[in-house]
Amino acid sequence: MIKYPSLHSGATIGVTAPSSGVPVELHELLRQASSRMEAKGYSIVCGETAWMQDKAKSAPARVRAAEFNEMMCDERIDLIIPPWGGELLLEILELIDLDNVQNKWILGYSDISVLLLALTLKTGIATAHGVNLVDLRGEYSDETTAMWEKVLSTKLGESVLQHSSPYYQKEWQHSNPSPCVYHLTEPTSWKTVSGEKVKLEGRLLGGCVDVIRHLIGTPFGDVRQFQKSYIHDEPILWYLENCELNTADLRRSLVHMKLAGWFESCSGIMFGRSSANRPVDNYTALDVYQELAEELGLAIIYDMDFGHVPPQITLINGAYAEVETADGKGSIRQTFKD
CATH class of the missing domain: 3.40.50.10740 (Murein tetrapeptidase LD-carboxypeptidase, N-terminal domain)
Structure with missing residues (x-):
């Protein structure tokens, strides 16, 4: 539980x-x-x-x-x-x-x-x-960032709903401070590999790919044991974001996760927006997402509101989530289910 x-x-x-x-x-x-x-x-x-x-x-x-x-x-x-x-x-x-x-x-x-x-x-x-x-x-x-308080105030058995942001920040402007900290100027658009409406649900797990990949093979990265012990063998809905990896390194990291069994009993994968994802020999982040979707037979949503390109939705590791997206907009309902 x-x-x-x-x-x-x-x-x-x-x-x-x-x-x-x-x-x-x-x-x-x-x-x-x-x-x-x-x-x-x-x-x-x-x-x-x-x-x-x-x-x-x-x-x-x-x-x-x-x-x-x-x-x-x-x-x-x-x-x-x-x-x-x-x-x-x-x-x-x-x-x-x-x-x-x-x-x-x-x-x-x-x-x-x-x-x-x-x-x-x-x-x-x-x-x-x-x-x-x-x-x-x-x-x-x-409004997206401010939801952290409401999410963390949710009680066991209750649900909390968050929506895609209206705008995101393209770049940091440290020399131009603003009352909101972030400079949200670019229209947000959640995308899917299929290009179609997608609905995903499962127990949330995730983080920054650059660093959580190093948990693989350690006592701190046993995803299968977590499923058995704490979430009744329910499927995992992964959320992942890239801070500094080029696309080849991102691909290697995702293959490593797959070979380690992290994507077994997985219901889908969500990727946050990234200012990294530098192409290698015309190999783009979208290529990475498409290959992963084909290999796993799963739906993938990307350019979502979490990670190093603000603002970001508050996501709870272990919570049950229902995610929907269509026409660039989307929502995440998290239920604090034991």
Whole structure:
């Protein structure tokens, strides 16, 4: 059975950096984000790692793991939101105290998705793939991003509905700050490999392909055991996004997942928008999606609202999802089913 945490008003947010922290020159971003959350009624407990960054990580693995373990066991802290992603979260997995992991939300994406997926697979506790803390520093959030609170407030047995965004951000404009943080200028269009209307349903699992692929073959990547132990052998609906891989590396990663059995008992695959997907010798991301759809005999939706091209829907690892898309628009209904 999946165990779902629940967000309540006035909750305390623990901010720790299990991957990258915030360097000194960007500390103001973290202060702004913390102030915005406090203005919304949350309390903030900022760990030391959030303010640190050196050698591609906030701190040595044991320091990062110790602070994360402490926040997970601290009854005052209701949920954990890292400042952002990074590069080397994988280093701390073997140091996490899985026997004392508490039923509280962890929200994030990018390198944080390694932690999210590993924890859900190992413990059956639902985790939340969505916005990082620093991206909540604006005066307000767009309607897609703002749904994180409603999603995390959903109770066991209830459902929450999210829709495709009206517009997405083509590129970051750090020199042109705006009240919403994101500059949403490009019309959103969810696409399907078949070009037709698609409906998918299954238990959600996923994250950033660049990093979650490294769970394969480890004790933290046993998808089949997760299906047996926690979701009654129900099919998995994968959501995957690409941060930096060219199309050949993306293809290798997906074949690796297939050979490892990750796509067995799979009901479909969803891909987030990506500014990577650089073609190799005219081999495009669409070619990758089409080949995978043919090999697996599954429907694939792509250019969806999650990942490194904002805004993004909040997706819950372990939740039961019903996804529909037609004519470029779509919806995701997640049910917190045990």
